[in-house]
Amino acid sequence: xxxxxxxxxxxxxxxxKVGVGKRPAVxxxxxxxxxxxxxxxxxxxxxxxxxxxxxAELLKVARAHNVPVAKCYTAYGSxxxxxxxxxxxxxxxxxxxHPCTALDPRVDEPGYDFNFCKSAPSxxxxxxxxxxxTKQGVDTVLITGCTTSGCVRASIxxxxxxxxRVMVPEDCCGDAERDPHESNLNDVGRRYADITDARxxxxxLAGVNSGAATxxxxxAQAL
Amino acid sequence: xxxxxxxxxxxxxxxxKVGVGKRPAVxxxxxxxxxxxxxxxxxxxxxxxxxxxxxAELLKVARAHNVPVAKCYTAYGSxxxxxxxxxxxxxxxxxxxHPCTALDPRVDEPGYDFNFCKSAPSxxxxxxxxxxxTKQGVDTVLITGCTTSGCVRASIxxxxxxxxRVMVPEDCCGDAERDPHESNLNDVGRRYADITDARxxxxxLAGVNSGAATxxxxxAQAL
Amino acid sequence: xxxxxxxxxxxxxxxxKVGVGKRPAVxxxxxxxxxxxxxxxxxxxxxxxxxxxxxAELLKVARAHNVPVAKCYTAYGSxxxxxxxxxxxxxxxxxxxHPCTALDPRVDEPGYDFNFCKSAPSxxxxxxxxxxxTKQGVDTVLITGCTTSGCVRASIxxxxxxxxRVMVPEDCCGDAERDPHESNLNDVGRRYADITDARxxxxxLAGVNSGAATxxxxxAQAL
Amino acid sequence: xxxxxxxxxxxxxxxxKVGVGKRPAVxxxxxxxxxxxxxxxxxxxxxxxxxxxxxAELLKVARAHNVPVAKCYTAYGSxxxxxxxxxxxxxxxxxxxHPCTALDPRVDEPGYDFNFCKSAPSxxxxxxxxxxxTKQGVDTVLITGCTTSGCVRASIxxxxxxxxRVMVPEDCCGDAERDPHESNLNDVGRRYADITDARxxxxxLAGVNSGAATxxxxxAQAL
Numbered sequence: 001x002x003x004x005x006x007x008x009x010x011x012x013x014x015x016x017k018v019g020v021g022k023r024p025a026v027x028x029x030x031x032x033x034x035x036x037x038x039x040x041x042x043x044x045x046x047x048x049x050x051x052x053x054x055x056a057e058l059l060k061v062a063r064a065h066n067v068p069v070a071k072c073y074t075a076y077g078s079x080x081x082x083x084x085x086x087x088x089x090x091x092x093x094x095x096x097x098h099p100c101t102a103l104d105p106r107v108d109e110p111g112y113d114f115n116f117c118k119s120a121p122s123x124x125x126x127x128x129x130x131x132x133x134t135k136q137g138v139d140t141v142l143i144t145g146c147t148t149s150g151c152v153r154a155s156i157x158x159x160x161x162x163x164x165r166v167m168v169p170e171d172c173c174g175d176a177e178r179d180p181h182e183s184n185l186n187d188v189g190r191r192y193a194d195i196t197d198a199r200x201x202x203x204x205l206a207g208v209n210s211g212a213a214t215x216x217x218x219x220a221q222a223l
Numbered sequence: 224x225x226x227x228x229x230x231x232x233x234x235x236x237x238x239x240k241v242g243v244g245k246r247p248a249v250x251x252x253x254x255x256x257x258x259x260x261x262x263x264x265x266x267x268x269x270x271x272x273x274x275x276x277x278x279a280e281l282l283k284v285a286r287a288h289n290v291p292v293a294k295c296y297t298a299y300g301s302x303x304x305x306x307x308x309x310x311x312x313x314x315x316x317x318x319x320x321h322p323c324t325a326l327d328p329r330v331d332e333p334g335y336d337f338n339f340c341k342s343a344p345s346x347x348x349x350x351x352x353x354x355x356x357t358k359q360g361v362d363t364v365l366i367t368g369c370t371t372s373g374c375v376r377a378s379i380x381x382x383x384x385x386x387x388r389v390m391v392p393e394d395c396c397g398d399a400e401r402d403p404h405e406s407n408l409n410d411v412g413r414r415y416a417d418i419t420d421a422r423x424x425x426x427x428l429a430g431v432n433s434g435a436a437t438x439x440x441x442x443a444q445a446l
Numbered sequence: 447x448x449x450x451x452x453x454x455x456x457x458x459x460x461x462x463k464v465g466v467g468k469r470p471a472v473x474x475x476x477x478x479x480x481x482x483x484x485x486x487x488x489x490x491x492x493x494x495x496x497x498x499x500x501x502a503e504l505l506k507v508a509r510a511h512n513v514p515v516a517k518c519y520t521a522y523g524s525x526x527x528x529x530x531x532x533x534x535x536x537x538x539x540x541x542x543x544h545p546c547t548a549l550d551p552r553v554d555e556p557g558y559d560f561n562f563c564k565s566a567p568s569x570x571x572x573x574x575x576x577x578x579x580t581k582q583g584v585d586t587v588l589i590t591g592c593t594t595s596g597c598v599r600a601s602i603x604x605x606x607x608x609x610x611r612v613m614v615p616e617d618c619c620g621d622a623e624r625d626p627h628e629s630n631l632n633d634v635g636r637r638y639a640d641i642t643d644a645r646x647x648x649x650x651l652a653g654v655n656s657g658a659a660t661x662x663x664x665x666a667q668a669l
Numbered sequence: 670x671x672x673x674x675x676x677x678x679x680x681x682x683x684x685x686k687v688g689v690g691k692r693p694a695v696x697x698x699x700x701x702x703x704x705x706x707x708x709x710x711x712x713x714x715x716x717x718x719x720x721x722x723x724x725a726e727l728l729k730v731a732r733a734h735n736v737p738v739a740k741c742y743t744a745y746g747s748x749x750x751x752x753x754x755x756x757x758x759x760x761x762x763x764x765x766x767h768p769c770t771a772l773d774p775r776v777d778e779p780g781y782d783f784n785f786c787k788s789a790p791s792x793x794x795x796x797x798x799x800x801x802x803t804k805q806g807v808d809t810v811l812i813t814g815c816t817t818s819g820c821v822r823a824s825i826x827x828x829x830x831x832x833x834r835v836m837v838p839e840d841c842c843g844d845a846e847r848d849p850h851e852s853n854l855n856d857v858g859r860r861y862a863d864i865t866d867a868r869x870x871x872x873x874l875a876g877v878n879s880g881a882a883t884x885x886x887x888x889a890q891a892l
Contacts (some may be wrong), residue, residue: 286837292830303804304785304800304804306800339746339750349800351750351789354750354752356789359749426790
């Protein structure tokens with residue numbers, strides 16, 4: 001768009017590709033029942049359901065090749081430790097112990113994955129994720145989950161900011177609406193990340209040297 | 224948009240207002256010459272120029288009422304400490320000492336403002352900003368600068384995540400294109416922040432009890 | 447010590463006092479059963495037991511005057527998300543769900559306090575504490591718990607780094623040994639914090655304007 | 670110390686060694702003129718001068734073997750962005766542009782090292798260091814500089830917290846006094862890090878596969 005004025009294309013945005021590294025991890029943002037179970041107010045979004053199924057397939061490949069997997073959900077102790085959310089469901093229900101904070105069983109494998117709670121949009125914001133990734137020697141993160149225009153976007157920006165190579169398989173990300181989904185992928189695709197798909201990423205994960213991340217598999221076996 | 228499927232409006236997003244607090248600060252994102260001087264590759268964006276002029280007006284009111292002002296620019300030592308940017312201008316020119324990293328004089332008042340360098344999209348990511356705001360007792364931040372769909376967006380998300388009340392005067396924010404500007408304001412306006420304008424914020428700042436932030440003025444006088 | 451060479455006293459360390467502000471919070475570091483219940487390997491330290499009792503008294507005053515209270519414990523998902531600890535008990539037992547991670551009931555009041563898990567020595571390191579303190583408008587933190595020469599020290603340094611006024615009531619802090627306790631209080635007392643005691647802090651908390659922190663009490667009542 | 674009561678040795682502290690990894694970096698804390706030039710109030714500490722000379726030797730080996738080097742100094746814009754320091758020299762002189770903030774030329778090689786400003790005791794606290802280390806694929810950090818009982822200690826704790834293997838060559842660290850130096854090495858050596866010396870670390874660095882960190886050398890050559 002943008003007519004005669006200089007826009008993103010002519011300004012050097014979206015130049016080149018990030019490219020993958022040697023030690024990937026798969027990150028899953030907020031695939032908790034609040035977003036994936038129809039009994040909750042925001043649990044009926046078709047794009048999120050499709051992304052959950054697609055992410056579950058991607059995770060099977062990741063685990064089979066000993067690639068680290070980290071998943072988060074959002075929950076609070078009370079209104080006192082909660083940012084000023086304008087989303088009524090979050091303010092009313094996202095508390096520790098509420099069933100909407102449980103991870104969707106389709107994407108979960110507790111003995112293998114690193115699961116943790118976050119309190120802000122980004123999966124990295126004041127969470128132990130960066131320590132886990134440093135210990136695993138990760139250089140590349142695949143970001144999946146929901147919503148593209150909310151917590152996925154925030155997690156992409158922070159993963160980039162920490163210096164990781166960021167891949168976004170777009171069919172593993174879901175949103176309430178199509179336009180913000182695409183608009184956000186455009187925003188991050190011209191600045192911070194490569195936009196890709198689950199099939200391409202499965203092929204990449206299948207080719208990773210599994211010796212690179214022995215910790216994750218060894219850990220799962222020990223549990 | 225999304226037709227019959229449940230979208231943001233019916234899902235409890237955008238419910239309520241954040242509202243302002245008692246101790247605001249004005250934050251200015253990346254109004255450095257790279258974006259505001261036409262001799263640089265991305266320095267000719269009309270929305271950014273308009274936002275710079277409008278922000279300059281807002282800052283005059285802020286300083287007159289003793290409200291803290293913090294401004295950042297983006298610069299690196301070398302490619303080694305730089306995230307994997309897909310923006311060629313950033314990769315080629317955003318280095319310490321390069322003229323494109325100087326703050327635009329229209330918005331600068333060095334003896335008053337807190338100016339600092341950042342290395343990621345967000346003005347908060349691994350910068351001393353949170354310490355400055357804590358010391359000043361700030362509860363509300365007004366976020367201005369460029370670009371709306373990049374570093375402004377990232378700074379809004381982090382300000383929200385730290386627990387501040389976030390106000391976005393949209394005429395103080397600029398982008399390369401109109402669509403991402405509006406799409407990002409929609410994204411954050413339904414989740415994290417109140418979208419407002421410079422005039423409304425000037426009126427708010429003029430009514431703030433100036434005793435609340437004596438540090439900033441005292442500091443300016445001492446220098 | 448230090449003989450004729452220039453030491454801390456002659457070098458401008460320990461000059462002045464930090465002094466308290468208007469909106470305190472009490473922070474409690476790691477008073478979990480691992481350290482306070484004799485059935486665990488490091489649960490028999492006399493200084494820690496004394497500190498727990500003293501902190502319980504301080505917390506009663508804090509809650510009676512509507513002062514925010516935040517408490518943390520340390521726990522991990524598995525060895526994969528754990529830093530390279532040289533403490534065998536931490537490596538062997540500090541996992542989610544293990545009884546040694548439960549907070550000591552003498553200091554706990556769940557409906558009032560903000561309780562959370564941390565994964566590093568500092569109570570602030572990648573935890574939601576800074577957001578809670580920002581939302582409560584806190585400017586002063588009282589740091590208590592154990593151990594003085596480990597997680598208490600780390601939490602003091604981070605609280606200082608974020609710009610808070612830091613008070614350390616030394617009889618509310620415990621250690622395995624007397625020497626490291628005192629040495630660490632000397633280290634931080636000449637740089638980052640005022641060393642004080644529970645009685646002085648109770649007097650301070652009793653005089654705080656309780657309107658300053660209505661959030662905490664309102665929250666407790668709502669639960 | 671503590672007599673018959675259980676102390677650190679009987680409580681499982683100091684069990685095992687951290688051990689080195691495959692991709693080290695050398696971190697240098699605050700070897701700026703304030704601490705290394707006798708014309709400044711805290712610039713005459715004998716242990717710091719010895720540590721500067723020893724660190725300079727270690728850095729020569731690191732650079733010869735293409736190992737990343739990061740160095741920091743401490744400086745502020747004004748009192749408004751400064752934590753509540755109790756050290757008069759910091760409050761009076763540690764400002765941007767003051768000669769006491771310049772790095773000591775004995776340890777500096779600007780085209781090779783990553784140099785940056787910090788605003789808190791820890792070299793990691795809200796600085797771009799973590800991004801630099803992630804991009805370089807570092808798993809092990811050697812921490813040097815001053816002072817052991819202040820900024821070195823804080824940097825060790827944060828490096829550990831981020832999941833790195835932490836080595837402290839004690840003859841590369843200096844303090845105003847001998848007792849706090851040793852006490853802090855004991856504290857961290859039983860919890861977070863291996864205490865070692867420059868000679869051992871030079872031998873380690875000389876054996877690192879230099880292909881592991883081609884970025885640093887390539888960068889230096891490009892400048």
